[in-house]
Amino acid sequence: MSDVKVFKPRFNPAKPAFGLLVFLLYLFLLAPLLIVFVVSFASNQYLSFPPEGLTLKWYEMLPQESTFMEGMKVSLIVAVIVTLIVLALGVPAALALDRFDFKAKAAVQSFFLSPLLIPSIVLALGMVLLFGPLELNNTYAGIIIGHVAITIPFVIRTTLMSLATTDTSCEAAARILGAGSWTVFRRVTLPIIQPGVIAGGVIAFIVSFDEAVISLFVAESGLPTLPVQVLRYVENSADAAVAALSVILILISLAVVVVVERVMGLRKALR
Amino acid sequence: MTLLQTPVAPEKRSQARDEGKLEKATARRNRRTYLALLLPGLLGLLVSFVFPLAYMVRMSFNQGSPDGVIVETFTLDTYIQPLTDPYYWRVTLDTFQMGVTVGILCVLVSYPVALFLARSTSKWRGLLIAIAIAPLLTSAVVRTYGWMVILGTNGLINSSLDGLGLIDTPLKLTNNMTGVAIGLVEIFMPYAILAMISGFGRLSPQLEEAAGSLGASKFKVFTRVTLPLCLPGLLTAFLLVFVLSISTFITPRLLGGGSVQVLATEIYDQTTGLLNWPFAAALSVILLVLFGLIIAVYQRLTKKIGG
DSSP, X not given: OTTSOOOOOOOOTHHHHHHHHHHHHHHHHHHHHHHHHHHHTBOOSSSOSSOOOBOOHHHHHGGGOHHHHHHHHHHHHHHHHHHHHHHHHHHHHHHHHHHOOOTTHHHHHHHHHGGGGSOHHHHHHHHHHHHHHHTOTXXXXXXXXXXXXXXXXXXXXXXHHHHHTSOTHHHHHHHHTTOOHHHHIIIIIHXXXXXXXXXXXXXXXXXXXXXXXXXXXXXXXXSOOHHHHXXXXXXXXXXXXXXXXXXXXXXXXXXXXXXXXXXXXXXXXXX | OGGGSOOOOTTOHHHHHHHHHHHHHHHHHHHHHHHHHHHHHHHHHIIIIIHHHHHHHHHTTSEEOTTSOEEOOOOSHHHHHHXXXXXXXXXXXXXXXXXXXXXXXXXXXXXXXXXXXXXOOOTTHHHHHHHHHGGGGSOHHHHHHHHHHHHSTTSHHHHHHHHTTSOSSOOOOSSSHHHHHHHHHHHHHHHHHHHHHHHXXXXXXXXXXXXXXXXXXXHHXXXXXXXXXXXXXXXHHHHHHHHHHHHOOHHHHHHHTTSOOOHHHHHHIIIIITOOHHHHHHHHHHHHHHHHHHHHXXXXXXXXXXX
């Protein structure tokens, strides 16, 4: 095709107009994230426009904001433990769903993906009700159990995606050569499905880290996570102090986006 | 697990019988293996998903009281109350209206982007798709805060318009439904774009070219060829955004500033403010039923489109 002369159409004014429209819509889509960057570097004492000057004071203030640092600690602990748990639960389940045949397979798979179909406010209410008599409200265990339901579908989905694209012949070869089931899994299957596991893991991490509704219901008073702290702060004042923190949260999300895009493609992983 | 089924040697019948036994044995072992693999995940979902929902449904038939004490009983009062009180009809209707408005606006603003991405042959296409859906993985609280900065009384829009001398009093863009709708449209755009790109499978430039070379005008090509082919994708995107909107909490809470009442904020107020747990549970069941009905329609549609 490269040596075929490309027919150049006449200038069509609809094309740049459409391009401009798409550009403006992208701007709209990214507006709240971009504005947070601008505000976080603006020296205005109170939230206003235009920015009067550049400053790093909001970032310097962050370590002294004990509520934010406490929230950050809680959120990190929760997100790390949730990620480890859902990988331990999700990867074997995905393996069973892909590599074995059984009657209720389709139903089991839908069941694993179904928490995404339930509004999180409804789940959150169910959890706070159930955790009351079990004394799990305002505990790490409570928040973590709450987050397992909403993160497991991502791990199952990305791992299944990786499993579906691999053929089983390598595993068969390893077995013929005398490897046991565990060895086959650790040395053959796991390296093959690694992209799906990594993508699922980092998505689970960020979903748990950014989750606000379940954390709000289950642990608002006793063990507020970072999103809950931000929510409370923003409810009372929309000043610039929280902008610097938001930028850091956006950067963490961005890191996750880059990892997922590199290992398996964001579109595939989130579909 | 094809390997585990050792091929049957046809010439020896007795061996074949042994093979049959072997197959049964491996089938049993397979069963043990997949059950062992599934069990942890199933138990995890049971504890963190099924039990809370079941407990909540049971709770919705209890009797609440103003001091937060729950009377164990079996009553339908918690359902009769919201279904007979005009206030809750208002809230449900507002929730629905918000869902429809946000759904339509979101489809309108997402469509050009999705169309652009579906058609693009640029080497940047992958990156542009990633940028369009990446906001999905950013915190809803942060994005809503961003909108408060843009729409607030001293926000970007009001300051700019004031600076240009176009307005004397700031426009009221937050603490009302307008602000909530603007925020939600943006927040759900990535979902809509994702649903549309997947739903535009049958869209092909050849068809549009064919229509064009047969004499159809640009406008006609769009309304008669492009748009009908996009319709399934647009519909699924609308339904998806609709169900996400009617159940969302953070944005109505923050951008609504207490003056926008939808089912989700009402559930929260009933719990933390009024401690009426059974009533909140009943509202949740109502939301869940609404949600389930629409999801069922949605899944049927996607199946039709996929098949």
